Each structure stands twice: as structure tokens, then as C-alpha cells.
Amino acid sequence: MQKVQNIVIGFGKGGKTLAKFLAQRGEEVLVVERSPQMYGGTCINIACLPSKRLITEAARGTDFAAAIQGKIQMVNQLRDKNYHMLADEKTVTVLDGIAHFTGNHTIAVKTASGLKEFEGERIFINTGATPNIPTIPGLKDSQNLLTSTTAMELPKLPKKLVIVGAGYIGLEFAAMFASFGAHVTMLDHHATFLAREDDDVATMVAENLQKLGVEIKMDVALKKVQDQDQQTILTYEENNHEQTITADKVLVPAGRHPVTEKLGLENTDIQLASDGAIKVDSHLHTTVPNVWAIGDVKGGPQFTYISLDDFRIIKSELYGDGTRQTTNRGVVPTSVFIEPPLSQVGLTEKQAQVAGKHYELFKMPVAAIPKAKVLKDKRGMLKMLVDRDTKTIIGATIYAPESHEIINMVALAMRAQLPYMMLRDQIYTHPTISEAFNDLLKNPVN
CATH class of the missing domain: 3.50.50.60 (FAD/NAD(P)-binding domain)
Incomplete structure (x- = not known):
């Protein structure tokens, strides 16, 4: 030895x-x-x-x-x-x-x-x-089953893709495959889409995915999966009615x-x-x-x-x-790479309310940012929560172009316990998404 x-x-x-x-x-x-x-x-x-x-x-x-x-x-x-x-x-x-x-x-x-x-x-x-594979009859044995790994190894684009679950990984793949030209349907057993996010953010994400051609079905129960010829038939229950959908490939990004x-x-x-x-x-x-x-x-x-x-x-x-x-470790920022990216650090407004936090809410649409007009992408919004007493940032959700970059700036400010005015009064290069902090943090909406 x-x-x-x-x-x-x-x-x-x-x-x-x-x-x-x-x-x-x-x-x-x-x-x-x-x-x-x-x-x-x-x-x-x-x-x-x-x-x-x-x-x-x-x-x-x-x-x-x-x-x-x-x-x-x-x-x-x-x-x-x-x-x-x-x-x-x-x-x-x-x-x-x-x-x-x-x-x-x-x-x-x-x-x-x-x-x-x-x-x-x-x-x-x-x-x-x-990867996890849910214990749904026929799913694990399907010849058309994809995981988050094998989905990136396909030699050609599936025409019809069903994604089991509407979590964050699933959203990235849904947006990606839809952008490539596939017809994408998401089946999720949860009653609420992106339940951890604020309702206004989740609604906007869903609307943008739907405009991209992604069909989102919530509160459905997948019952069984069966291959037929080269395709796969998925049987699910929706509103107490059994329905079926046919797919070329079935992607399971279930964590x-x-x-x-x-x-x-x-x-x-x-x-x-x-x-x-x-x-x-x-x-x-x-x-x-x-x-x-x-x-x-x-x-x-x-x-x-x-x-x-x-x-x-x-x-x-x-x-x-x-x-x-x-x-x-301090706060840990996250990003979901849909278009535009959804990035978050600290508490959402929903979480702050549950925790009984006394906060000021700052909010603005991406459409108000000059750089968004340059990028021809005015989708999304910015939200930031500030402690009423200490004036430090307790959370931010940025659903905007380049959010995966500027969320790190917010995380740094939170780690350093800087007052939010530091971001508000900072001199930024122009035109950039980060300069939106000048306007976002002028006046709270609550």
C-alpha cells in the first residue's frame, strides 16, 4: 500500500x-x-x-x-x-x-x-x-429520456420537447431550446410557477417564456411515460382530467x-x-x-x-x-440564465414580508434604462429592499439584461454592509445597466 x-x-x-x-x-x-x-x-x-x-x-x-x-x-x-x-x-x-x-x-x-x-x-x-430521475412509470426506461447532461449532447434539435418540472434549470433549457426553434412544453406538479420568487417577477418571467413559444402547464400530475415508435407519449392529469402529450424528447432537470x-x-x-x-x-x-x-x-x-x-x-x-x-460566507448571489437573466441576492420581497422585516422597496422597469434601448431588450424589472433603520441592502432581484454581472456589485455592497446610498450616488460608465442604480434608488415605492 x-x-x-x-x-x-x-x-x-x-x-x-x-x-x-x-x-x-x-x-x-x-x-x-x-x-x-x-x-x-x-x-x-x-x-x-x-x-x-x-x-x-x-x-x-x-x-x-x-x-x-x-x-x-x-x-x-x-x-x-x-x-x-x-x-x-x-x-x-x-x-x-x-x-x-x-x-x-x-x-x-x-x-x-x-x-x-x-x-x-x-x-x-x-x-x-x-441527476435525479423521478419514479414515474416508464420514465427511466424511455429511449427519449434526457438529463441536463445528455440534453447538451443531442446531434439534432428535437421538434417537440417536454420538460418535466419548471424549476430554474428547466427554465434555462426551455428558453434555450425554444430559441433554437423547438416547441417546448413544461409540465410541473406545483400549483404556482416560481413560487419562491415575488409574484410580479414570476408573472413577467412566465409571460416572456410564453412569448418565446414555451407552453407552461402547472398543477399537473405526470402519471406514466410510454415510448411509441420513435416518440414518447406522456400521460398526465390536469383539472381531474387525464390527458396526453407526445414528444420527441423528454428532459428531466429534476435536480x-x-x-x-x-x-x-x-x-x-x-x-x-x-x-x-x-x-x-x-x-x-x-x-x-x-x-x-x-x-x-x-x-x-x-x-x-x-x-x-x-x-x-x-x-x-x-x-x-x-x-x-x-x-x-456571507450572502451568495444566484443567476438563472434565461433571456433576460434573472439574478437574486439576499431576500425577496415575499421572504422579507414573511420574516417581518421593516424595509423600503425600490423598483423600476428595465424599459426605463437607456442601455436597454441600446440592447433592444426592454423586458424585466429591478427590485431592491433596504432596511429602514440601517439603510443597508437586505435583498435584490434583478430581471434584466446583464443582471448576472451587476448582481455581484449588490452582493459586495451587502457583504460590506454599505448604505444603499453608495450605489445610488456612484458614478457609473454610460450607457450601462449598472447605472440604473442611480434612478432605481432615488425614491422608495412604499
């Missing part, structure tokens, strides 16, 4: 960044990755970057097949770059294989050349998450669950949380000393920038003052 100073299981964002950092300190690192197609992790291979590339291509009117080929080329380049980022380090070994624990600090890796065994002084679990199966955790004292994620404390320690969990596998928000911050937490503990923790 070979002893190694650091073992990283999985080539994801947090793990690869940590491996690079440790290697640059001269430390020995073994990185185990089960698939050469996943060098670099979920984001660059099957999630953030390829999906946003396709969304951008769809908005530009690019042919679907050409967009897919461009996406493949981009991913291949990024994957190769990420592999060499680690493999070219003198103290790093990248090993293709499937790792499972044989003890608290020992693993066996099944490789093409046989089983290899290692003992790690430190072990970092970075195995990510995998992702942590990858812990076949890790051999039963051979260790590593515990799982109730949601199936690896249980960690605020420093990402598992229930075994010197074993950490990073990224999606530990549960919580599944964003690549959270995985990157996990690296910072471990770096702070090992070679800093140890003050950085999951409990003091």
Missing part, C-alpha cells in the same frame, strides 16, 4: 484548485478521477460553461448542430487545459479509476491495469452530484443528488446527513479526522463558486488563520 500526503477523490472545482495549491507548496497529491471526460469537474464539462455557451448561441440565432459542435470544441479545450494544470505539476499524480474507501484513511482504486491501494494523510472527497454510492463509506466512520450528502462541520470536516468533503457531495447550494469557496475554507484552515467557515 502506497502512502500519499494528500488524496483528492474527484476532479471538481474545489478539489482541483486545492490540488494545484498544495502542489505549488511542494506537497504530494494524488487526484483520482473515474472518467477522463470529467477532468475539470461538472462545471466545464456538463453544466455551467457548456449550457451557457449553448444559451448564448441560441440567442444569437446559431444553428443547433453548429452550436453543439462549438460547445464540444470548447469543452475539449477546457478539459485538456484542466488536465495539464494538474498533471504537469511535479508532485501531482492524476489517476484514472474508481475509488472506494477500505478504511478511514485508505482507498482502493480500480484502474484499467488493476487495483491500486493508497493510504492518505489527508483525504478530500470531491465526487460531486448526479441532482450527492455521489456517495460505491464510495465504500460503510467501511469508514464517515457519516451521511439525512439528505444523503456527506455530513460536514463549518470547516468541511467529515466525521473522520483529516477527511474533508468539498463541493456538491457535502450538500447545500450546488454552485461551482461555492465549491471554490470550499477550497478557500480548507486553505484558511491548513495555511491561514482558520477563520473562514461555511457559516460566514
Whole structure:
């Protein structure tokens, strides 16, 4: 059995960044990755970057097949770059294989050349998450089933696409495929569309998707899925009536669950949380000393920038003052890459009301922003909530072009606890979406 100073299981964002950092300190690192197609992790291979590339291509009117080929080329380049980022380090070994624990600090890796065994002084679990498939009769076995991964590997555009669920990932795919020219229908069992968002925002998002050609059916129960010839028939219940819809492809973007199966955790004292994620404390320690969990596998928000911050937490503990923790990350902004993008940080107005917050609401339509006229896209609105007493920002929802960029400015102001007047009185370049803060924050609407 070979002893190694650091073992990283999985080539994801947090793990690869940590491996690079440790290697640059001269430390020995073994990185185990089960698939050469996943060098670099979920984001660059099957999630953030390829999906946003396709969304951008769809908005530009690019042919679907050409967009897919461009996406493949981009991913291949990024994957190769990420592999060499680690493999070219003198103290790093990248090993293709499937790792499972044989003890608290020992693993066996099944490789093409046989089983290899290692003992790690430190072990970092970075195995990510995998798509969920709802237990609906016939769905899992359908020849036309797509996940968020396989939807980006299609050689040609489906004419009729049904998306099961109207969550945020589903919205991105719905807008993208509709922009490419597919007829898209979304079936969701919830009674309310985007229930977590404010009603005015959710209504505007739904209207814009419908104008794009997306059909949204809420409060429906999918009963069964059956392939017929080359198509798939979905049977669902709506208003107590059974109905059917035919699709060329069925996309199920129903979230992702942590990858812990076949890790051999039963051979260790590593515990799982109730949601199936690896249980960690605020420093990402598992229930075994010197074993950490990073990224999606530990549960919580599944964003690549959270995985990157996990690296910072471990770096702070090992070679800093140890003050950085999951409990003091501060506010985390999010963006849904529809057109226009929907970005949010802190509380929505709905959440502030439930929490009994005393706030001032600032609100304006995108149509009032000069840059929107330049972009020929006047859809959307901006909302910001400010604490009445402290004058600090407690939340913002920006449904507007380039919102995914300017939401970070709001998050920074919130983290620094700046009074909202700092954004209101800032001198911005012109014409930009960010200069809308000058007008948005002039007068509250409540």
C-alpha cells in the first residue's frame, strides 16, 4: 500500500484548485478521477460553461448542430487545459479509476491495469452530484429520456420537447431550446410557477417564456411515460382530467443528488446527513479526522463558486488563520440564465414580508434604462429592499439584461454592509445597466 500526503477523490472545482495549491507548496497529491471526460469537474464539462455557451448561441440565432459542435470544441479545450494544470505539476499524480474507501484513511482504486491501494494523510472527497430521475412509470426506461447532461449532447434539435418540472434549470433549457426553434412544453406538479420568487417577477418571467413559444402547464400530475415508435407519449392529469402529450424528447432537470454510492463509506466512520450528502462541520470536516468533503457531495447550494469557496475554507484552515467557515460566507448571489437573466441576492420581497422585516422597496422597469434601448431588450424589472433603520441592502432581484454581472456589485455592497446610498450616488460608465442604480434608488415605492 502506497502512502500519499494528500488524496483528492474527484476532479471538481474545489478539489482541483486545492490540488494545484498544495502542489505549488511542494506537497504530494494524488487526484483520482473515474472518467477522463470529467477532468475539470461538472462545471466545464456538463453544466455551467457548456449550457451557457449553448444559451448564448441560441440567442444569437446559431444553428443547433453548429452550436453543439462549438460547445464540444470548447469543452475539449477546457478539459485538456484542466488536465495539464494538474498533471504537469511535479508532485501531482492524476489517476484514472474508481475509488472506494477500505478504511478511514485508505482507498482502493480500480484502474484499467488493476487495483491500486493508497493510504492518505489527508483525504478530500470531491465526487460531486448526479441527476435525479423521478419514479414515474416508464420514465427511466424511455429511449427519449434526457438529463441536463445528455440534453447538451443531442446531434439534432428535437421538434417537440417536454420538460418535466419548471424549476430554474428547466427554465434555462426551455428558453434555450425554444430559441433554437423547438416547441417546448413544461409540465410541473406545483400549483404556482416560481413560487419562491415575488409574484410580479414570476408573472413577467412566465409571460416572456410564453412569448418565446414555451407552453407552461402547472398543477399537473405526470402519471406514466410510454415510448411509441420513435416518440414518447406522456400521460398526465390536469383539472381531474387525464390527458396526453407526445414528444420527441423528454428532459428531466429534476435536480441532482450527492455521489456517495460505491464510495465504500460503510467501511469508514464517515457519516451521511439525512439528505444523503456527506455530513460536514463549518470547516468541511467529515466525521473522520483529516477527511474533508468539498463541493456538491457535502450538500447545500450546488454552485461551482461555492465549491471554490470550499477550497478557500480548507486553505484558511491548513495555511491561514482558520477563520473562514461555511457559516460566514456571507450572502451568495444566484443567476438563472434565461433571456433576460434573472439574478437574486439576499431576500425577496415575499421572504422579507414573511420574516417581518421593516424595509423600503425600490423598483423600476428595465424599459426605463437607456442601455436597454441600446440592447433592444426592454423586458424585466429591478427590485431592491433596504432596511429602514440601517439603510443597508437586505435583498435584490434583478430581471434584466446583464443582471448576472451587476448582481455581484449588490452582493459586495451587502457583504460590506454599505448604505444603499453608495450605489445610488456612484458614478457609473454610460450607457450601462449598472447605472440604473442611480434612478432605481432615488425614491422608495412604499
